[in-house]
Amino acid sequence: MGRNTRKRRSPLATKVIAGAAALAVGGGGLVWANFYASAHESGPSHNRTRSAGAQVATIQCPDVGQKLRKVPRGARAGVDRELAQLDKQITEAYARLASTRQAQSGDASYVQNAILGPLKSKRTAALDRIGTNIRRVGGNAPQGLGRFAECRGMGVDQPNDGNAGNGQDGQNDDGQGQNGGQGQDGGQDGGQNQGDNGNGAAGPFAEDFVDINDVQPGSRDLENGFAANGDGGSQGSFTAVCGVNENNLFNSDNLIVAPGVDNGAHHTHDYVGNQDNDAFSSDEDLANAETSCQNQGDKSTYYWPVLRLQDGTQEFDAGDLGGGAEGNVGKILKASEAEIKFVGNQRSDVVAMPKFLRIITGDAKAFTNGVANANSSFSCTGFEDRQVTDKYVLCPEGSQVVRTSNFQSCWDGQNIDSANHRDHVAFVQQDGSCPNGFQAIPQLQVRLVYDVPAPTVENGQVQNPYAVDGFPEQLHKPITDHNDFINVMDENLMNEVVDCINSGEDCQ
Structure with a gap:
């Protein structure tokens, strides 16, 4: 694979x-x-x-x-x-x-x-x-x-x-x-x-799945992940076209959380954008790397845990740590679409992200940590007004599974990272504004679409389920889905992103 x-x-x-x-x-x-x-x-x-x-x-x-x-x-x-x-x-x-x-x-x-x-x-x-x-x-x-x-x-x-x-x-x-x-x-x-x-x-288990028809529209009730743009403020967008990991770049590292540590994630990631992202990559390595993005000024790294179909397939990592040796088994499903978009803020213009800014959204340990940082959600094409964070979705025939992550879009104005990898950024508040001391930056929104054969759930059992890779003790719970980003856009491109968003244009 x-x-x-x-x-x-x-x-x-x-x-x-x-x-x-x-x-x-x-x-x-x-x-x-x-x-x-x-x-x-x-x-x-x-x-x-x-x-x-x-x-x-x-x-x-x-x-x-x-x-x-x-x-x-x-x-x-x-x-x-x-x-x-x-x-x-x-x-x-x-x-x-x-x-x-x-x-x-x-x-x-x-x-x-x-x-x-x-x-x-x-x-x-x-x-x-x-x-x-x-x-x-x-x-x-x-x-x-x-x-x-x-x-x-x-x-x-x-x-x-x-x-x-x-x-x-x-x-x-x-x-x-x-x-x-x-x-x-x-x-x-x-x-x-x-x-x-x-x-x-x-895992996962039968209770980890829900029919999308049983999800109420607008029912997602977590406080995180508000879409930052709206009727006022900065209404433009910038779409980064970076493919769907056609180069088959996978590893079980996490450069943000565990730099210098082999298999620091204990699960396998998909990568688009930067092609030199592993645990040992320096900022200089990232800046000098190739990119899968159409705009060669974007060497940012966008990565997320792979989605697998537990159908008995022996993948390339079936015997490796991060893969089958830690319970992440089955066929890796590559997204059919990976929409990477930056949008604005409801209340104000946005300012440029600093180079090498790191953002993690969601929590890979949300099953044992609790939901405070849980964020990513699941839905189906044609039903995207229905989002669910703690269940995988069963989509009707002809509909595809959708994973969505809306990143933190407020920055403290000083730091590209923090000790817990969260305090230097924040989500917008319910009124769309940033907390005191933070300023609005372009909000990254990642939407991934997958052709997933619908699992069969009968008599309390699920056959051939799909699940996100995760730490083994998290039991492949859907609430542990997460997404990671390191900004490696050159200054000119980042300024273009900001100008598009603040002027209300839709660019790519």
């Missing part, structure tokens, strides 16, 4: 997940343990008795990267590496969780003693190193970082309430209120049942 780009490769040993996450390699790629395996089933009513440990679907940890608000510039590289290490630790712990279901069913304390306890110890050490990195350059490390070390077990209901596991009790969920059989058959077959779609407990 494609290629995984790297400037440098890590040793082969880093390509293996500690703890042997996989129980088997099957038709769809890596097969993960079925977390619905029951300790006992009795009678035709299918009432099930389980240990507390068997109810734990995934692992919820405080997102330390979101909590670090001030990190000295000289410490950021070291801190980013430690944050990536925290992500890796969670991934490895989830792998152990998924591969030890039989042990969990016989020991209610297994998850806490064998998985969450050791994870806390590793996280404590990484948090200590974060503090050391900050103090080494004369900064003041946040007080009480250690309170973010503790993680807990989490069920499958979505989305999380937003507490994001503050490490207060470190106890496993007891499974109360969870639907013990959501989308699975509950059999003790190691996840190799017909309903596991090749990755067992990694």
